[in-house]
Structures are given as C-alpha cells and as structure tokens.
Amino acid sequence: MTVETSIALEIYVNGDLVMTRAETVAELVAGLGLEGARIATARNGDFVPQRGRVATRLKRGDRIEIVSPRHGG
Amino acid sequence: MNAIEPAAKPPSALTLYGVELASRLLLGTAHYPSPHVLARAVEASGAAAVTVALRREHARGRTGERFLELIEALGVRVLPNTAGCRTVKEAVTTAEMAREVFQTDWVKLEVIANDDTLQPDVFGLVEAAAILTKDGFKVLPYTTEDLSVAERLLGAGCEVLMPWAAPIGSGRGLANAYALKSLRAYFPKVPLIIDAGIGAPSHAAEAMEMGYDAVLLNTAVAKAGDPVRMAGAFAKSIEAGRAAYEAGLIGMRDMAQPSTPVAGTPFFDLSASPRAASDE
Numbered sequence: 001m002t003v004e005t006s007i008a009l010e011i012y013v014n015g016d017l018v019m020t021r022a023e024t025v026a027e028l029v030a031g032l033g034l035e036g037a038r039i040a041t042a043r044n045g046d047f048v049p050q051r052g053r054v055a056t057r058l059k060r061g062d063r064i065e066i067v068s069p070r071h072g073g
Numbered sequence: 074m075n076a077i078e079p080a081a082k083p084p085s086a087l088t089l090y091g092v093e094l095a096s097r098l099l100l101g102t103a104h105y106p107s108p109h110v111l112a113r114a115v116e117a118s119g120a121a122a123v124t125v126a127l128r129r130e131h132a133r134g135r136t137g138e139r140f141l142e143l144i145e146a147l148g149v150r151v152l153p154n155t156a157g158c159r160t161v162k163e164a165v166t167t168a169e170m171a172r173e174v175f176q177t178d179w180v181k182l183e184v185i186a187n188d189d190t191l192q193p194d195v196f197g198l199v200e201a202a203a204i205l206t207k208d209g210f211k212v213l214p215y216t217t218e219d220l221s222v223a224e225r226l227l228g229a230g231c232e233v234l235m236p237w238a239a240p241i242g243s244g245r246g247l248a249n250a251y252a253l254k255s256l257r258a259y260f261p262k263v264p265l266i267i268d269a270g271i272g273a274p275s276h277a278a279e280a281m282e283m284g285y286d287a288v289l290l291n292t293a294v295a296k297a298g299d300p301v302r303m304a305g306a307f308a309k310s311i312e313a314g315r316a317a318y319e320a321g322l323i324g325m326r327d328m329a330q331p332s333t334p335v336a337g338t339p340f341f342d343l344s345a346s347p348r349a350a351s352d353e
Contacts, residue, residue: 014129033133038141040127040170045162047169065129067170068137069144071111072126072154073101073241073269073291 012063026053028064039068084315087121087286089233089264090179090211092150094121097281098311099152099266100304101291108143110300115147118294118304121287122150124181126157127171137174152213154181155201159194164201168210180205181235181268181289183215191241191269195222199229206230215268218252220259227263234263235289238280239270242292246276250283257284274303274310281314282322 008019013028022028025041025048041048042065048056058064087094100120105111115123125144130137144151153171158164161184168180184201186194193216202212206229214226218236226234236256239245247253248270257265267280268289277288288311297303335341 034130037130037135037138038174039130039137040174042166042170045166047166047173049169049173065170067127067174068130068134069141069174070126070128070137071102071105071140072124072156073103 009058009060009062011058011061014064014066020058023057024054025056025058025064028058029053029066032066034066037068039066041066084312084319087264089213094150094287095119096121096308096311097287097315098277098308099124099268099287099289100294101289102144103291104295105300108140111295112143112147114294114300114304115149117301117308119308120149120304122152122179123147124152124154124289124291125175126154127167127174141174150179151175151177152179152181153177154215155183157185158183159185161197161201161204164197165204168201168205169208172210178209179211179213181213181215193217193237195219195225198222199225202226202231203229213266218249218256220256223256223260223263227260232264233266234260235266235268237269238267238276241269243270244272244293245270246272247279250279253280253285254283274306277307278310278314278317281311282317284318287311 008021011018011020020028022031025043029035029041041053043056044063087097096119098118098120099122100115100118101124102111105114123144153175155164155167158167164182164184171180172178182198182202182205184194184197186192195217198214198216202214205212212231213233213235214231215235216222216226223234236253239248264286266287266289267285271277271288271290272293280288294300294303294307
C-alpha cells in the first residue's frame, strides 16, 4: 500500500459532491479518465482553459464543471 | 457582346463576419431520431452551419467525442450555442469553454429569461454580447424583434442579429410579421437571421421573401415524420424565398386587375359590363 500524503477534498463535480485526492483541475480531469478528451472546464463559474488546469489548485467546496460537445439547437 | 444571361441566377451568397456561407440555412443538431438521420438531414439541407452545445461529461465518458467526430465528418461549420444559460456569467463562461472545445470564435449567444417562453433576457444578452465581442468573439445573438434591443446589440459589437419568429420549438411561424418587417426595413445592411419558431417551409420562405438573410431552425426538421425529406424541403423553400426577394415581389392590391390584356377582347363592345347589358 502506498502512503497517502494528501488529504481528500470535498468538491462538486458537475453538481455531484465527491471526495477527491486531486490537488489541481488537471489531476481531477486525469483521475476521471478524461485527459486528452475534448472537454472544457470551469471552476466556480469561471472558465479554466486547458493550459491553466495544472496551475488551478482545488479548494474545499469548489464547484467544477467538465463539459463536452453535444447536439444543440 | 453576345453574353447570354443565365435563365435563373443563383441567389447571392451571405457573408457573416467576413465568411461567405455556402447557403442561407443554419440547422440545429438536437432531437433527431438517430445520429445517422442527423447526418443525412444535414447533408440534405445543404446547411451552411450547424448549431452545437456543451453538456456535462461523465467520468471516462466518450459521448462528446463521438458526437464531435460525427459533426466533423460532415465538414460543415459549427456554431456553438449557450443554450440554457440564465445569467451573463453562465453565458460568458459557456462561450469561453465552447471556443476552446470547438476551435471557433463564433457563438450563438443565448441568455434565457423564462422557462415557458424561452424568451431571451435581452438585458443580460446585451451585457454578455459586449463582454464577448471585446474578447474577440463573433457573436450571433438570439434576440427578440425589438428595435431598441437590436440597436444595443449592434452597439455592443454584434454584426449579425438573430430575432426569433416565435418561441423555440413552437413551430408557429412569424408570430409578429409586422415587427420583423420593421426590423428588416430599419436595418437594411445588417445581416438578419430568423432563429426559432419556424414550423413549415412556408414560414421560412415568408421570412426570406421579407428580405431576411438566413433562417436557423431545428425542431421542424428533427421532429418531422421524415427529417431528411423535410431538410430538403426547407432548403428549397429558403432558396425560393431568397430568389423571390432578389427578383422583386409585386405589391398587394385591394381590387382585381386583369392579367390578360383588355385591349382587343372579342365582343368587347357588345358586353362591356353585365350591368350595361341588363340596362337594354
């Protein structure tokens, strides 16, 4: 077993409350199996561009949106 | 010169934000019975662009990826929307996310005010449009037929306006044809696209005959009994409506006017009018 050094954070991902050990938006996206997928992210209502995901650290209670293309009118 | 005019000139092309479009029909991609029918309907419509959206993706989800591959295979321009956004901030953030995912700075800007009518929140719309145009977006605002709102949107940097014909998905056609005519007359140079409320090809033709530059529709095709045939029907009606506008429609009259020449009518002197005959 590996020793977990980080403390799990309670955050919201697409409206659902989740516990995560991800420390950044990039780690969260990777942990959800969406790395490299054509998605876009926002944190607390603000756009987080792809190049900014590594530097965007998660905080307790953050509301993260992860979206992808869909049909629309 | 002996150049012969072609019998029927094709309608002129529409240019939006410096881009010449392949047709005057923009088609939505929602509510089709299957991805296959969607793809065939887009082809049959000859659409210049298709509208697309962003929705939440699941862990390890590939729904978005699959949809985007389908759209990219059609080789048609995409116009991302901000459908469902209720605030300026939601709309601006959604537009920013869409620009990254779809690699386009075009956005169909929607800020929705009311669940029953899906009416644009025109105050939020103007505010969001100003923010986005400053950030380099080419904004196509979904708006009402209101002239003063149109002025504000142009002031906010929009170069195209997309007034509704009727509420989204209602299929009612041009609910306020008089106001739409006024808008067209008031902004003769601004590209105006009818967006939402179209139910039948005749509605689209009516808008085009009025001088509207294009029509954006979705439900009328997607929920038709045969969406592919309906897409083709709309393509024809929009082209016919545009050609009619460019050809110059006759004005309406209150009374009849004979189309066959009166001069030289046989027996003309004998029965000029029934009343005259009965007087004898």
